[in-house]
Amino acid sequence: MIWKPSNLPYDKDLETRVVLKKLAGAHRALAELKGIAQTIPKQEILINTLMLQEAKDSSEVENIVTTHDDLYKSSLGLEKYISPAAKEVQNYVAAIKRGFAIVSEKKILTTNNIIEIQEILEKNKAGLRKIPGTNLKNQQTGEVIYEPPQSAKEIKELMENLELFINDNSLIDYDPIVKMAIIHFQFESIHPFYDGNGRTGRILNILYLVLNDLLEIPILYLSRFIISDKMAYYQNLQNVRDNESWETWLLYMISAVEETAYDTIRLVNDIKKEMMKMKNILRNNYKFYSQELLNHLFKQPYTKIEFLKKDLGVSRVTASGYLNRLAEDKVIFKFKLGKTNYYINMALMNALSPENKN
Numbered sequence: 001m002i003w004k005p006s007n008l009p010y011d012k013d014l015e016t017r018v019v020l021k022k023l024a025g026a027h028r029a030l031a032e033l034k035g036i037a038q039t040i041p042k043q044e045i046l047i048n049t050l051m052l053q054e055a056k057d058s059s060e061v062e063n064i065v066t067t068h069d070d071l072y073k074s075s076l077g078l079e080k081y082i083s084p085a086a087k088e089v090q091n092y093v094a095a096i097k098r099g100f101a102i103v104s105e106k107k108i109l110t111t112n113n114i115i116e117i118q119e120i121l122e123k124n125k126a127g128l129r130k131i132p133g134t135n136l137k138n139q140q141t142g143e144v145i146y147e148p149p150q151s152a153k154e155i156k157e158l159m160e161n162l163e164l165f166i167n168d169n170s171l172i173d174y175d176p177i178v179k180m181a182i183i184h185f186q187f188e189s190i191h192p193f194y195d196g197n198g199r200t201g202r203i204l205n206i207l208y209l210v211l212n213d214l215l216e217i218p219i220l221y222l223s224r225f226i227i228s229d230k231m232a233y234y235q236n237l238q239n240v241r242d243n244e245s246w247e248t249w250l251l252y253m254i255s256a257v258e259e260t261a262y263d264t265i266r267l268v269n270d271i272k273k274e275m276m277k278m279k280n281i282l283r284n285n286y287k288f289y290s291q292e293l294l295n296h297l298f299k300q301p302y303t304k305i306e307f308l309k310k311d312l313g314v315s316r317v318t319a320s321g322y323l324n325r326l327a328e329d330k331v332i333f334k335f336k337l338g339k340t341n342y343y344i345n346m347a348l349m350n351a352l353s354p355e356n357k358n
Contacts, residue, residue, distance in 0.1 A: 003241040005149065005158055005189045008165040008182065009172040014246050022254045023175050029261035030214050036268050037219060040275075042295045046219050046268065047100075049300055049352055054221030055092035058202045061227050064088045072302040072349070076342055095121040096203055100218045103211045108167050109204070111159045114192075117203055122196040128155050129194055136191070145238055148191035158190045166208065176212040180205055181253035185240055202226075220264055225256040267351065271298065274347040281331060288322055297332065301349040304342045 040046055052075070056066060066085035074086035082090070095117045102113050119125055132150035137143060149155050165171060166183060174182070187201045206218045226233045236252045239245040275298055282289040296303065296311045309319040323343050327334035333344045 002147065005186060007158070007161045008186060009174075010182075012246075014182070014250060015174060015178055016247050019178065019247060019250050019254070020175075022251055023177060026177055026254045026258040026261070027214075029258045029265070030209070030220070033220065033261045033265050033268075034215055036265055037215075037217060040268065040272065041291065042299075043217050045271070045295060045298050047217055049271065049298075049348070050219045050221065050264065050267070051093050051096055052089070052300065053352060054202075054206075054223055055089040055096070057221065057223035057227055058199050059085070059089050059092060061202070061223055061230060061233075062198055072300065072344075073337065073342075075300055075302055076304055076337070076340070080338075091121050091123060092199060092203075095200075096206070096218055099203055099207045100210065103207050107211065109163075109207060109211060110167075111163045114159075114163075114200065114204065118193050118196050118200045121199055121203075122193070124195075126194050128152065128159065128192050134191060134194065139234075146189075146241060148189060155190060155192050158186075159192055162186055162190065166211075176209070176214060177254055177257055178250055179212075180208045180257075181250050183208060184253065185237060185249060188237060189241065219268075220257070220260055222253075222256045222260050224263070225260050270351040271348065274298075274351055278331070278345075278347065285329075286325070288325075293322065297345045298348055301345050301352065302342055303345075304340060 037043070037046055052072075059066070064085050066083060066089055070083050070086045074082045074090055098120055099109075099113070099117045102116075103109055106113075115127055119127075130152040134148060134150070135144045136146040136148065138145050149158060162183065165179075165186075172179075184201055184205055187204060188197060191197050193200065202221075202223055205222055206215075206220055209215050209220060210218055232252070236245070236249045240249045275294065278297065279294050282294060290312070292312055293308075296308055299311075303323070305316060305319045305323060308314070308323060309316050312319065314322075323332070323341075324334070326332045327343060333346055335342055335344065
């Protein structure tokens with residue numbers, strides 16, 4: 001019998017004793033992450049830096065691979081130097097930001113919102129699938145392992161049901177982390193779009209946690225956990241379809257939340273340490289020190305004169321003077337791309353990019 005997605009909630013109790021026991025650790029980790037995120041003086045620092053990391057890792061799940069250097073260069077706005085892979089990552093960042101704005105403002109996540117997020121991600125307006133022919137294949141053998149719903153009517157109805165499940169907590173009294181895992185499985189099984197289902201689904205994970213107040217800002221990203229063993233991720237999804245292996249899938253996703261939360265806590269602590277070091281250097285050696293300057297240098301690893309000018313509300317000459325003085329003293333490092341000078345906060349770069357660490 002070929003498995004087909006049915007309306008949520010499923011007619012079974014998925015919160016086994018093992019699942020409930022595992023949830024306690026994940027909630028502790030999320031609460032700790034939520035608390036430590038509030039200690040960073042400007043939340044934009046975490047949103048920008050960690051969002052780039054998730055965008056890179058989520059794209060890598062789909063074999064869209066870019067280097068950290070290309071990724072950060074793409075933030076400078078120099079179009080002709082941006083690689084196609086880095087542009088895909090930029091689209092992902094824009095999609096997360098839009099999704100976060102939606103759930104923050106509306107406290108709801110509708111099918112139309114999900115379509116809008118996918119449009120930003122894929123840069124097209126194809127919308128929900130209307131033409132049959134989509135199937136999922138084993139990435140190694142090419143064998144078809146799952147055929148999602150083919151009918152446009154069925155896809156629309158399943159998405160309407162998923163929307164209800166996302167937003168109406170009275171349907172079933174499940175823990176929100178469990179619901180997130182169910183939503184992710186259901187969305188990937190509906191496979192509602194021609195392209196971008198995987199990345200859209202991973203964006204929905206973080207938006208759902210924000211929607212349910214488990215996090216205030218979108219800084220928990222599960223893609224690095226997934227790319228550490230992509231086969232396990234895809235196999236766990238398929239095992240639910242083939243064998244009703246819900247407990248294994250839920251335990252996998254709960255572990256992903258807990259481990260990723262603790263990884264993110266360590267990263268936030270690293271950023272805080274580097275900010276404090278930089279603060280002491282700037283405050284003790286430069287009359288132009290300000291908290292706004294420090295925040296700017298940690299908003300993302302690469303910057304340029306125009307960005308500092310806008311952020312601090314100073315003249316171009318003043319912004320140039322600040323950055324060039326810091327570069328002369330090797331507090332930051334100056335490079336040239338075409339005719340544009342750009343500046344790297346190497347301490348932040350190393351914190352965010354494991355391959356740069358010794």
